[in-house]
Amino acid sequence: MAFAILKGLDAPADVSSATLDADGPRAVEAVGCSVSGLAGDASRLEFDRLDAGLPLNLGLFGALQYRFIPVPDELNRYMLTIRNLPDGDYAVHADGRALGTWPARRLAEGVNLASATADGWEPGGPWEAAAWALAELTEARTKLFQSKLGLAHHLPGSPVLPAFDEQAAEINARLEALQHAIVAPRPFHFVVERKEAGR
Incomplete structure (x- = not known):
């Protein structure tokens, strides 16, 4: 499509x-x-x-x-x-x-x-090597988001949730910055x- x-x-x-x-x-x-x-x-x-x-x-x-x-x-x-x-x-x-x-x-x-x-x-050109790394970072961000959803769903009253959310947001921002850097x-x-x- x-x-x-x-x-x-x-x-x-x-x-x-x-x-x-x-x-x-x-x-x-x-x-x-x-x-x-x-x-x-x-x-x-x-x-x-x-x-x-x-x-x-x-x-x-x-x-x-x-x-x-x-x-x-x-x-x-x-x-x-x-x-x-x-x-x-x-x-x-x-x-x-x-x-x-x-x-x-x-x-x-x-x-x-x-x-x-x-x-x-192996990847060919440097653009392809960067694309492979980009895919891994994208998967890492997806896993981070899924773990956040899973924790909130299965342990909604967990005292670690606020700290988890804050740290997850920081990690996600750093991963995103890495994604931009490797394909700049x-x-x-x-x-x-x-x-x-x-x-």
């Missing part, structure tokens, strides 16, 4: 996209983000990317929730396109986290890095490096 509503409102497919040209190198286009510090050559490019928004990531098995609803391709594209790379395979890292390896032709077409990871058991906009440092044959 939410997917249909968002598509009906013409929600864009791309969260953000950056297009680079390895010949130079130079930034060709940046939509929903800014690219700075672009340096290197066709064998190794480095740049910083600051996004206005980040992709939605739902944890280790989050992709299974999209089995029948094409959210990744139609609402959650975090794109990187690099033109004019020589033939070969290129490893992409963001803040030191391995996102995967793609041939030059795929990078020229554009790759969706939203949930890309070199290790399926910041630039990510990307490295795109050609892999040697046979490695």
